[in-house]
Amino acid sequence: MKIIFNKENKTFSQKEFKLLFDNHFEQLRDYIYFKCSNIEQAEDVAQEAFLKLWEKRKEIKKDTVLSYLFRIAHNIFINQTRHSKLSFNFQYQNQGSEIDNSSPEYELELKEFDKILQQSLAALPEKVRVTFLMNRIDGLKYKEIAERLNVSVKTIEKRMQKAVNQLKESINYKL
DSSP, X not given: OOOOOOSSOSSOOHHHXXXXXXXXXXXXXXXXXXXXXXXXXXXXXXXXXXXXXXXXXXXXXXXXHHHHHHHHHHHHHHHHHHHHHHHHHHHHHTTTSSSXXXXXXXXXXXXHHHXXXXXXXHHSOHHHHHHHHHHHTTOOOHHHHHHHHTSOXXXXXXHHHHHHHHHXXXXXXXX
């Protein structure tokens, strides 16, 4: 069903947004569900995508709203996946250490580290964060990242240096 928007007003009204939500929530949820096979995660991502769309409603062209909405949902899903990979890698790396992984102290430290890591990653500028995650989570080389982002390898090197320095400072952990 095609949604007709008020042509005079460039932003969405609540009524238009509700119509968009009612007509496309299930479609968006199913799109994410096919990616993750987890209905709760798919619903959470779809709701978060609509929330971000509402926050950005003044900046969006109404004729591209659906593609933008699906891009938002895709990016949210990718960020969640990267986060879970990063947490898993941290847990995996520390399995061989002398710390008892089943102890309450370890669990508490892991939760605190995860919280600090998420805050530190969120504090990075978006371009720096994306570059860092593409390298450390996806395992892409600087040249591959530069090609995907249409920037120079030198720019990627600077972003990575900035990310590593900021993360080292904020989480005090060897990356």
